[in-house]
Amino acid sequence: MQVTIYTSPGCGYCSKTKKLLDRAGLDYTTYEVGHEGFSVADVEIMFPEASGFPVIVVDDKMLPGGIMDLAKLLLKEGLVTAS
Numbered sequence: 001m002q003v004t005i006y007t008s009p010g011c012g013y014c015s016k017t018k019k020l021l022d023r024a025g026l027d028y029t030t031y032e033v034g035h036e037g038f039s040v041a042d043v044e045i046m047f048p049e050a051s052g053f054p055v056i057v058v059d060d061k062m063l064p065g066g067i068m069d070l071a072k073l074l075l076k077e078g079l080v081t082a083s
Contacts, residue, residue: 001077003028006043006055014054017067024079 003026007014021028031038033053047055047062056063056070063069074080 001026002059004031004057005029006031006033006038006047006053006057008033008040008053011053013052013067017054017056017070020067020071020074020080024074026079 003021005014005017005021005028007017007030009032018028018030033040033043043050043053043055049064050062052066054066056066058070058073063073065072071080075082
């Protein structure tokens with residue numbers, strides 16, 4: 001599973017997403033707005049359907065429900081438990 005997350009500084013959901021991925025034992029790539037040459041406008045162009053941060057991409061598909069969709073996927077795959 002290839003995971004990329006686009007985050008913004010100080011984003012609580014972004015931090016929770018990283019913790020969830022760490023808990024699942026998955027490697028992931030992070031791009032933070034304001035670093036690595038990314039701006040909010042760049043992310044909006046790349047993912048016009050995104051409604052906020054984090055933008056989570058799994059195997060080249062954006063998860064429209066963000067961290068909730070990621071949690072459901074990780075549960076389904078058996079990589080995390082609900083407890």
